[in-house]
Amino acid sequence: MDRRRALASLAAVALGRHATAAPAEELADLLSLADFEALAEKRIVHGAWERIQGGAGDELTLRWNKEGWQHLRLRPRALVDVSKLDTRVTVLDQQLPFPILLAPTGGQGLIRPKGELAVAEGAAAAQATLVISSSASLRVEEIAAHAKGPVWFQLYVQRDRGFTKDLVQRAEGSGCRALCVTVDSPTHGARNREYRAKGELPERALPNLQGKDYLDPSLTWKDIDWLRSFAKTPIWLKGILNPDDARMAVRAGVAGIVVSNHGARNLDTLPATVDALPLVVEQVQGRVPVIVDGGIRRGTDVLKALALGATAVQIGRPYLYGLGVAGAEGVEHVVRILRTEFEMAMMLTGRPTLQSIDRSVLW
Numbered sequence: 001m002d003r004r005r006a007l008a009s010l011a012a013v014a015l016g017r018h019a020t021a022a023p024a025e026e027l028a029d030l031l032s033l034a035d036f037e038a039l040a041e042k043r044i045v046h047g048a049w050e051r052i053q054g055g056a057g058d059e060l061t062l063r064w065n066k067e068g069w070q071h072l073r074l075r076p077r078a079l080v081d082v083s084k085l086d087t088r089v090t091v092l093d094q095q096l097p098f099p100i101l102l103a104p105t106g107g108q109g110l111i112r113p114k115g116e117l118a119v120a121e122g123a124a125a126a127q128a129t130l131v132i133s134s135s136a137s138l139r140v141e142e143i144a145a146h147a148k149g150p151v152w153f154q155l156y157v158q159r160d161r162g163f164t165k166d167l168v169q170r171a172e173g174s175g176c177r178a179l180c181v182t183v184d185s186p187t188h189g190a191r192n193r194e195y196r197a198k199g200e201l202p203e204r205a206l207p208n209l210q211g212k213d214y215l216d217p218s219l220t221w222k223d224i225d226w227l228r229s230f231a232k233t234p235i236w237l238k239g240i241l242n243p244d245d246a247r248m249a250v251r252a253g254v255a256g257i258v259v260s261n262h263g264a265r266n267l268d269t270l271p272a273t274v275d276a277l278p279l280v281v282e283q284v285q286g287r288v289p290v291i292v293d294g295g296i297r298r299g300t301d302v303l304k305a306l307a308l309g310a311t312a313v314q315i316g317r318p319y320l321y322g323l324g325v326a327g328a329e330g331v332e333h334v335v336r337i338l339r340t341e342f343e344m345a346m347m348l349t350g351r352p353t354l355q356s357i358d359r360s361v362l363w
Contacts, residue, residue, distance in 0.1 A: 026039075027325070027329065030325070030333065030337075031337070032298075033297045033298070033321065033334060033337060033338065034297065036322055036330070036333075036334055037317075037318070037321045039325050040320070045110075045200070046197060046200060047110070047199075047200030047201040048110040048201065050193050050194055050196070050197035051107050051110065051201070052317060054191050054194040054197075055191070055263070055264040056189035056191055056264060056265055056266055056267055056268040057189070057267075057268030058268055059193070059264065059268065060269055061261055061267075061268050061269060061270045061271075062263075062264035062268075064271070064272040064295075065261070065263075065264055067272070068272035068275060068295060069295055069296065069297075069298070069301040069304055069305075072274070072304045072362055072363075073363035074300065074345070074361060074362065074363060075360065075361055075362060075363040076348060076350060077350030079350075080350030081352065082350060084352060085343055085346055085347065085352055085353070086353045087099065087339075087342070089311060089312060089354055091289055091291075091312060092178070092234050092255055092256065092289065096129060098127075098128075098339050098342065099302065099310075099312035099313060099342075100128060100302060100313055100315065100338055100339060101129045101131060101291065101312055101314045101315075102123050102128055102129065102130045102131060102315060102316075102331075102335070103131055103263075103316040104131040104132060104134070104135075104154035105133055105135075105316045105320055106134075106135025108320065108323060109136075109137030109138070109204060110137075110201060112323060112324070112327060114137075114138065115137070115323055116132070116136050116138050117138070117142075117143065117146045118323055118328040119319065119323055119328070120146050120147040120148075120149075121147075121331075121332075122327070122329065122330065122331025123147070123149055123331060123332075123335070124148035125328065125329075125331075125332040126331070126332040126335035126336055128149070128335050129149065129150045129151065129152060130147060130149065130151050130152070131152040131154050131180055131314070132151055132154065132171075133154050133208075134153075134154055134155055134208045134209055135206060135208070136207075136208060137205055137206070137207075138207065139170075139207045139208065140153055140167070140171050140176070140208055141173075141174040144171075144175050144176060151175065151176050151177065152176055152178040153178070153180070154179075154180045154182060154238065155167065155168065155171070155179050155181045155182065156182055156185070156215065157181060157216060157223050158209065158215075158216060159210075159215075159216045161226070163210045165230065167208060168231055172231070172232050172233050178235075178236060178255070179231060179235050179236065180236045180258060181224070181235060181236065181237055181238060182238045182239050183219070183224075183237050183239045183240070184239025184240075184241075184260070184262050185215055185239070186215060186216070187217060188215070188266070189262070189266035189267055190268070224252050224254065225252065235254050235255055236255055236256040236258055237249050237256075237257055237258065238258035238260055239261075239262060240258065240260070241271065241276040241280070243276075243279040244283075246280040246283040247283045247284075249288075250283075250284055250287050250288055254288065255288060255289075256288050256289045256290065256291065256311075257280060257284065258290075258291045258292070258293065258314070259273050259276055259277050259280050259290060259291070259292040259293075259294075259310070260273060260292070260294060260314075261273055261294055263293070263316055272294065272295065273292050273293065273294035273295065274292075274294075274295070274304070274305070277290070277292050277305065277308045277309065277310060278309060281308065282309075290311055291310060291311060291313065292305050292310045292313055292314070293313065293314035293315065293316060296314075296338075297318065298338075298341055299338055299339070299341025299342035299343070299344060299345045302338065302341075302342040303345040303346065303349065303357060304362065306354060306357045307357055307359055307360075308362075315334075318338070319334050322334035322335075349361050
């Protein structure tokens with residue numbers, strides 16, 4: 001990318017020209033998450049796009065995350081009454097109308113001014129639970145106050161434990177129903193693609209983080225015990241891949257596990273989350289719920305995740321595509337497409353309820 005284009009991209013973000021909204025008739029023509037991705041690349045400034053799309057290293061895990069779901073084939077059953085579907089799922093004490101949540105993602109404000117508020121609006125309109133990111137450009141209180149639907153909070157245990165404790169209490173006080181503690185980031189990954197475009201983006205406020213050096217490489221299981229000693233909301237561990245860690249998480253008394261490789265943004269050549277999921281589920285043995293993220297782009301992917309033992313799934317990049325294309329309406333549209341595809345997949349495989357989805361739906 002030449003210097004002129006880089007300066008133009010930086011100026012576009014600085015002036016608030018983050019993304020131009022798609023007209024209603026154009027939005028109606030977007031039928032898949034891939035359609036949103038293709039249009040989002042044209043609407044989102046280059047620097048922000050590279051941040052969204054980039055993975056670590058050679059981006060092998062980034063590719064595997066998506067391909068892993070595609071390689072699984074489905075085994076349908078015929079002549080099953082699927083005239084009434086039930087997609088409701090209870091996650092701890094919260095009932096969700098369908099098993100799709102919005103994962104925490106940073107940099108939403110680079111896509112649109114106060115993008116976090118548009119995401120909160122879109123999530124509520126789609127009836128999806130939103131996990132607010134610690135890396136948000138706005139305070140957790142402002143986002144939660146704007147949200148009309150349920151919200152959780154993703155937490156980094158930062159070097160300053162006093163600041164971390166205050167942040168937990170801020171999140172809980174603002175109505176967040178759970179804490180997703182990211183445990184896979186003692187440091188940042190080799191995000192070559194993102195770093196090359198870093199100069200195109202302006203500095204942004206990170207009101208939920210203390211300084212640039214907020215990641216704590218000394219984090220251990222003792223810190224999870226410390227969090228549990230004062231947190232009033234359920235604690236999930238986000239970033240579990242190793243089944244040994246899953247077993248220790250259950251022993252540590254956490255409420256749930258999120259199988260995640262950080263969107264393939266930390267360590268390249270990690271396994272795809274679809275490959276780690278069944279190993280984690282086997283260790284957990286139903287004692288805590290398991291959510292999975294990474295590479296989910298179709299309703300059939302959601303079905304496969306549940307077949308492998310996940311309680312629900314999370315999506316990240318896809319709703320950012322929606323945000324870039326059409327703001328809150330785009331976020332809502334993305335979730336509704338995925339939900340509709342999931343319901344289609346249930347009907348076409350003869351699975352009228354979530355309870356009827358098990359490994360037998362896989363070929």
